Amino acid sequence: MRLTAPNPTEMPTMQDDFELHLETLAIRAGQERSQFGEHAEALYLTSSFVADNAAQAAARFTGVEPGYIYSRFTNPTVTQFQERLAALEGAEAAVATASGMSAILALCMGHLKAGDHILASAGMFGATIQLFNNWLGKFGVSASYVDATNPAAWAAAVKPETRLFYLETPSNPLTEVADIAAIAAVAHAHQALMVVDNCFCSPALQQPLKHGADLVIHSATKYIDGQGRVLGGAVVGSKALIEPVYQFLRTAGPTLSAFNAWVLTKGLETLGIRMKAHCENALALAQWLEAQPAVEKVYYPGLPSHPQHELAKRQQSGGGGVVSFELKGGKDAAWKLIDAVQLLSRTANLGDVKTTITHPYTTTHGRISPEAKAAAGIREGLVRISVGLEHIEDIQRDLARGL
Known part of the structure; x- marks a missing residue:
């Protein structure tokens, strides 16, 4: 395997003499x-x-x-x-x-x-x-x-x-x-x-x-x-x-x-090992959310209930670390949940070892028109969680405060 860089005035490339994992x-x-x-x-x-x-x-x-x-x-x-x-x-x-x-x-x-x-x-x-x-x-x-x-x-x-x-x-x-x-x-x-x-x-x-x-x-x-x-x-x-x-x-x-x-x-x-852990926590959280009476619908590719679950299994090696779900009660219920957490970080960033929670309708998708939100399926009761690497029971207990 070549470990030196190519001509830096051109685009860098990776050229292996043998395949590595x-x-x-x-x-x-x-x-x-x-x-x-x-x-x-x-x-x-x-x-x-x-x-x-x-x-x-x-x-x-x-x-x-x-x-x-x-x-x-x-x-x-x-x-x-x-x-x-x-x-x-x-x-x-x-x-x-x-x-x-x-x-x-x-x-x-x-x-x-x-x-x-x-x-x-x-x-x-x-x-x-x-x-x-x-x-x-x-x-x-x-x-x-x-x-x-x-x-x-x-x-x-x-x-x-x-x-x-x-x-x-x-x-x-x-x-x-x-x-x-x-x-x-x-x-x-x-x-x-x-x-x-x-x-x-x-x-x-x-x-x-x-x-x-x-x-x-x-x-x-x-x-x-x-x-x-x-x-x-x-x-x-x-x-x-x-x-x-x-x-x-x-x-x-x-x-x-x-x-x-x-x-x-x-x-x-550490990407590989982190992603495995993110997937494990996210799947456990998604399964737990599906059992909560206040939750109307859960969106996570690792769940059999996800409409593209079989495609995800063929195309991806894991479900990923992001779980979204809709709450009964719309925006009021979503904001109540977000305001109730004490462990999770209220931020629109994702992919972190720390679990984050946000309300897409008013944050990540807040600047697009109501018509575009509707076309994308972004409703006011939707909450997005980027599941981190804390213990899953601690994440669940924190969310239970608002559910």
Whole structure:
């Protein structure tokens, strides 16, 4: 296995001579040791890098010679994170960004132009819908939304100008599971790119490229960090498809800092074991919630009652760490529950070892229209929990205060 970085003026890639397991790649992939031979990954806190002479500087700027230039677009610590994440997704390359939303923006700026159309799943993170409608729309990129779980709906909604299919699976917050392979086949039949937001699963539970996706989006802020410490994002895919995203980042600069990249790299080392524990706790909580009289409906792919349970078992290696549920009594009941907890954190972030609780209607999806909320199935009684790694009985007892 190669442990050194590629030409940093190009996109970093992972090239193995033999296949390693995900747990090993999460700890070893992409490491480049300095002349000091450090065991843990080094942190390069520098804005720029020095060339030996003018000719070398010119060669590095043009990409003729490998070498680091400026940390807006080349940094050894960021390269290590990119290589490691690409290896976990089974991809050729990755480009890291300052946040998950900047990763989506960089993807769109790299691959879309005025007049293009995005076809997206209706049940998505509210900020993604805002980005597509309010910001890309200002520059002539249109978007429309369909039922993520119905491949026929995607086929029916394609336009001649559709260039990109964008899908969250599982979706935020209802954990809808979409058939990646079936929707990718529709996208490719119409010469469109298929993009999957893999935030809820992470590569530890799902690898969309293996099911036909062209590109994968990550908010590394979530499970990849896993402890609520730093922001980060990434776009993962083939070298050819990552290159225009990288060129946008090089020019515009929504860059992942070296420090954040170092934290996220260390987060990847425990990703596999953390995700197993998140899944175990989430399934136990979902089963417990189904038995509570105050709960009207529970949304969790690991439950047999979930409408895409069988698909989730084929496509994912676990149900994930997010459980959503609707309470009888609407918003009043939801807010009463959220206000009653003493252990859980009232925050819209997810993917943390600490369990978090939020009211999607007024937080994560608060800025989208009531019509868009209704189309996405976001009702006022809905509560979303990102199940952490506390003891499950303590989580249940805390929720029981408000139930």
